[in-house]
Amino acid sequence: MARPTVTPARIFGVASTALVAATLALPTVAAPAAHAEPCADVDVVFARGTSEAPGIGRVGQALTDSLAAQLGGRTVSSYGVNYPASYDFLAAADGATDATNHIAATAAACPSTRFVLGGYSQGAAVVDMLVGIPPLGNKVGEVGSAPPLPGNLANKVAGLAVFGNPSTKFSIPITSAGPPYAGKGIDLCNDGDPICSRGRNPFAHTDYEKGPAPDQAAGFLAGLL
16 A cells, blocks of 8 residues: 655645644733833933933933932933934034924823923033024024924923033023023033133033032922923
8 A cells, every 4th residue: 555645745734733723722811011101290301412422411310310309209201312412513403303303202192291401512502403592603494503493392391401501602591592491491601611601621511410500400490390
């Protein structure tokens, strides 16, 4: 009697049938439910300084920590503006665009969240653009700059805090921003900092996180929130 021919296709068919049967026999396990992150009461959108690692940077962290401590039980989240923070200063405009996109997405998902815009050094120039201040004496919207936040997002900004802001050398600090930002900004410049003043001490620009500036800014912002 001739033995049946066993082909690869027959082997695959038998194996597939066995696999399906085994799968059907397994107990059903419910997929874990997706849990969205709860919306924070306050979101600190911070642009780090030149050459700092991605994230909110050391000054942004000091500000966020101090603000959270001063807001009691309210929740505070933070977002590090995604931009190169390199010595190609024209790329700072990328940071303004990224911040706008983040604020728009967060506001859509979390309508009650209020925003704080912050920046250190080149990051302060990013915030300048967002509120319509020429970051280096040029016009907002020109090469190296970016459009300000649209009105529907600007109204969700509770406060502004910048450190070592280059635009102050052109006599246009963040406190000069017009509505809806009027009265919502604090612009901090260390004594002797050559980036934000006529000072000549480069070391004055490097230690904002260690001095009183973050607590001072947080106190100002907490009063607005």
